[in-house]
Amino acid sequence: MRVLYADLHIHTCLSPCAEREMAPSRVVREAKERGLDVIAICDHNSAENVVAVRGAAAKVGLAVIGGMEITSREEAHVLGLFPADSGLVAAQNLVYAHLAGENDPDTFGEQLVMDKQDKVIGQNRRLLIGATDLTLEEVVRTIHEFGGIAIASHVDRPSFSVVSQLGFIPQELGLDGVEVSSWNALPLRGEWPVICSSDAHRPAEIGTEYTCFLIEAPTVSEIRMALTQIDGRRILAEG
């Protein structure tokens, strides 16, 4: 069993609200410099830079988990972390089918798709900053259906969190965990497994918050076991 440092909520230049500097190789470099072992790429309602970031990380010993930060119709954000890219892509396609609108780069920001050398290979035209018409329950169900784990984003924040939008977390929702944006903010008295991550939108934010896992390998299935404390896997005391 190993102690692994994870920042499981990082945006790239694909998210309109993230800086252009959040390019694949830059994200990887910053993550390594901060001593992270595993990161998850979770752009808004899209996963089109996951492969590039993983490509950029291939030779430096940084594990890259593919994910998305999905916006429900209640405008609550939920992280989906997927063990396989096939599930991630299938989930992304379903999200796309439920996401209306076209991005206006001048208003919301560019949505750059890059290769592993940070070369721009496309722009995503969808309104990624928008909300899907999926209910929170449907978002969680979709993530599970495609093999992922569902974690409510930054539940300690006053906007776009399940708590801000819906007042409290529905017990029957079946979340695998909740994310806080600082270990000091822990508001939940142990009802759900808690992770902490940076929600980085610019390079300097990467790894500023993280979760320390005791697991065998930097994979989604190991993280899932840590969340439920199976076979000795667990989240170590914060920081």
Added chain:
Amino acid sequence: MKLSEIMQRLQLEVRAGGGSLSHEVNGGYASDLLSDVIANAQEGDLWVTLQTHQNIIAVASMKELAGIVLVNAREPEVDTLEKAKEENVPLLVSPLPAFELIGRLHKLGLSGIRA
């Protein structure tokens, strides 16, 4: 003013909680953030919102609100309808957008401020 009277005058349709329409409405509150409703709505308020998630019923029940009106012809989700029936929380719908409905409620004498 009783909820039943407001319902008739503004042509609101009942989706659940029809047994509680004799509730007295003391005022109104409008918000789509449930955390805000928990913090700021007052007992006896009629709550105007576009959120259809089942948590609205728990919040209305906890805050002892007079009822909920969904605007813009939004319909409650199935779970929401069931919870409203269980808890006997009046759940009404209106085809009007929120601004218009709230204006009409205000004209009927409902206020968002308590003396």
